[in-house]
Amino acid sequence: MEFRHLRCFAALAEELHFGRAAQRLAMSQPPLSVAIQQLEASVGARLFERDSKGVRLTAAGQAFRASALALLEGADQACVRAREVQAGEVGRLRLGFVGSALQRGLAAWLQAFQARHPRVQVVVVELNSQDQIDALLREELDLALLHTDRLPPALACQPLYAEPFLACLPQGHPEARRRRVPLAALADQPFILFSRKGSPDYHARIVDICRQHGFTPRLQHEGRHWLSVVSLVAQGLGVSIVPAAFERAGIQGAVFRPLAETPEPSAVFAAWRRDGDPGLRTQFLAARPASSV
Template identity: 35%
Template sequence: MKITQLRYFLVLAEELHFIKAAARLNLSQPPLSRQIQALEQELGFALFVRGHQRVRLTEAGAAFHRDVQEMFAALDRAVTHAKGVARGEVGRIVLGMTGSVSFGVLPRILEQFHREFPQVRMEMQHLIKAEQIEALAGGKITLGLTRSPVRERGMASEAIHQEPFIVALHERHRLAKLKVVPLEKLEGDKFVLYRGNSSPSVADEIIDLCGEAGYYPRIDQDAGEMQTAVSLVAAGLGVAVVADCIRSLHLPRVVYRPLTVRGRKIATRLYAIYRKDDPNTFLKAFLRLAKAGG
């Protein structure tokens, strides 16, 4: 049994389509089919039920898939750890993050990372997106966590988590008693946005959603972060579209409601941003765990 065959198997199990899997592997379909057949012959059981190009995992194939995934995860950890030892690294990752990130998925990601890499020291800095970009460029942080991608040369963005957008309203707002608030009904309201001195920003996404709802928002306040925006809502200074994790921020006189646009639910993404040339051996492992935990 060859490592290459197992990697081919994992890709086909993800795509469930021979042509798409072959394209990801930079192969033509026949060599991929031959390798999968050879693997099945060596194992003594079928991994896939085959249709026309499309396939689905057999029960045995699904069990094998889970075990092979765990095996490669362990191999990744071993390689990452060995590289760190070879370079004489104790291991260190510095995270730059907006304040809202700490309300959501981050604690779960950090817990999992620490479980797998207890020797790596984790440090965190609260930075808005513009500050994260500056810190990345200067090598002061390993990666940033923000609500929008980056466009800066030499930097990359990866979406690691998605959650619904909701709206924060003052308890006396005319729509506060609704179970779900259509964004269309907020036309004319004062909006509190949070740009973080960078572009693109989640504020741009909210403006686009308002455009889909048929209007340009009346922007009355521009806060640096989501939680600051909610504080302004509590003061009666407007409404704010925020990520669902902000529900855990309990402020007097603020209510949170699910939000729709043209009848559909809408979501926001959390991005990991980092330098493409970063040599930190634990960055790839963190990104893997972050996407799995998101």
């Protein structure tokens, strides 16, 4: 039994006339007759009576009709849903993000996407860059917003934005009085950095920035999230170099100053599995407001 047999049955059951049913199906009458015969052979019951009075459903045909129509409707719905999923209109998007994305308009981006695609469920989780990479590889995320483009071969990415690094200092720190802070002025300060385990690439970049200006930072504490780093600075436990987005976090006790130098900026990338379905990912990236991350 094939779906074409069911469609032939449905048309004939409604028209009760081979000529009209064949016309409706855009086929000639002989192939329609063959299809009905094949269907009856497959079912093992006569579905139509044919005589000089015309065509009518048998009792078996009446019983078969409801189930046949339900199967056709289910198949049509399955096709519609498959097309909608491919087009990014329905489904579930599992999105990972680094904390700085919240300060760069991620909420507005999510709202813009949900307004366009209300039937898509978006599940968001804050993770550091390395945890997002691992989650993508385990197929636990569909899209990741992270701080590195150094990715395994199975992953691809595109840049989203870049922003400068700032000196992050405790309120009352002598260097906080400057309009711009020379990196060398932080050489003897206890540093609070993003965890090496959480984002080895990002940790190494900040260490490299310091080394390029004559010193290796004296690591005092590590945080797994940038807000933890800024909070530790605000409590007077050290200084740090952080992405400019965290100036908007509003953490009392932390002061942000531009660096006197201009190191390579902090960048955020969108990453995904190369073999992943592009539908929802493409729609989400396209929904990004101009003022967002």
